[in-house]
Amino acid sequence: MADQFDSPVDVEADEQGLPGLAQMAVAVGIAVFTLAMINAHALAAWADGLEPGARTARISAVAHGLADQTEARGLDKPRAALKQQWDRVKAARWPNQASRKDQR
């Protein structure tokens, strides 16, 4: 069992290559870029939830512009496909079990 002050991040790893800070900066940057490209709709949905105002309108326009551009290039398809598969798994029922809609 762990000691009460052990930290899970105390991992002795090979420190060769980029130093930790640079590794983090590049990794976080790439992760944010990846999400902005393939999940831009999440940003647009977030912008839609902001309180209406002049600044919000500009943010919303940028977010929706990005979402439209990534959609036009088909970059939103992986997420849509994943969601579709997940919804299918969610809808699955045991034999003789009513569907979720029927339960309501």
Add this chain to the structure above:
Amino acid sequence: MLFPTLDFGLFFLPVLLLVWTVGLASNEWRKIILLLASWVFYGFWDWRFVALLIASAAINWGCARAIQTRLDDDRSAQPWLGVGVAANLAILGTFKYFGFFLEQLAPILARAGWGRDLPVLEIILPVGISFFTFQGMSYLIDIARRQTAPASFLDLTLLMSFFPHLVAGPIVRASHLVPQFQSVPKLTRGMVATALILICWGLFKKAVIASELATGLVDKTFFDPAAHSGPDLALGAYGYAVQIYCDFSAYSDMAVGLAALLGYRFPRNFDQPYRAASLQEFWRRWHISLSSWLRDYLYISLGGNRGGVWFICRNLMITMLLGGFWHGAKWTFLIWGALHGGVLAIERLWREWRPEGLPALPRPIAILIIFHIVVAGWIFFRADTLEGALAYFTQLWAFRPGLALASPLLCGLIALGLAIHFTPPTLLPAMARRVAAWPAPALGLAAGLAVLLTDAMRFEGVAAFIYYQF
């Protein structure tokens, strides 16, 4: 502001950038940036409570100074420790327990004819108050016990306000975190890899496992137990065991991961709790920062293991009752604490008086028994009222046949949540060592895809973490 939201992501990225640019040149500025960011984070709930947080830090800082200057004479230091602990308890009592006591007092006073003029106060509970007041108390006790050095006002305020642990722990002690505040931390590749794995895994546990189980099964079975079959209720209870583990450990994982990206090491808060073969072992694996807090500052203060076996049982019972009460001013939490205290006492008596030569239970059977005791406790913990908990047990006992709510996915998520407990304990460090060797772009791409996967599977909207209410 909840961790698994875009709001938090858009808050965290600029903080991370500032901390590793401006904060690299000056450690004082780094701490000021973190402190201001923590207040902004807390202010998202209610700006007024930022003042409470600052006042609480100021009181603890002042009392610690008073204790420190009188440490040579124990008798003059003790009153300041008393004042500090009482001030923390007063804050906690006012915001968390005032309404409960008034509620219990009302019928008694009414019977005596004095009940009509009782004040009706709707006190809003500041998020995370139980965590930062406990942190303040442990700091004062550690100073009095000479177990930690006094911190500067900036360090103590940052310790109590630091946003990764502010609202739901882990309860990080001054002796652990303040020394880390003394210099600009160094980030290693191992820390970065572990942090990103913990954040992605925490997101998945909260947004997919815990949220799906809550909305699809647990909330429905606990709302109206009489409307559901025995198998659904049993799976609802197991589902809550998995939900609360995935919810709370997800928060801790993300807190540890976010702090690590900022350069700080938080202690582990969970260690596969449902693989415990005794309740004592369970408490060494569940909410470790609270259980070790209760042990070090309450159980030991009560006398700990120093007396006879009945004295130890008394201490266990008091500690667990107060541990239950810490979670909230409700009878269900008290019963949950009493159940745990009672079983811990029975375990202790059994160890003392177990007949010689009696073989010990095989470990898998002991794990199964302890798991079911814990699940029984969770029914009290989850139910809104005592009547609700008893109704749940009654309907479970009646065990009407049928399976309407628990779909294959929900059963699979319960199985997954339990299977996590039986993976090798070295899995995370082994994965982190492997991932740390990856080139940074591959690591970033993998993290982005992991978040995308969770986002595609997540339930619409994110419910607050269960432990936010404590």
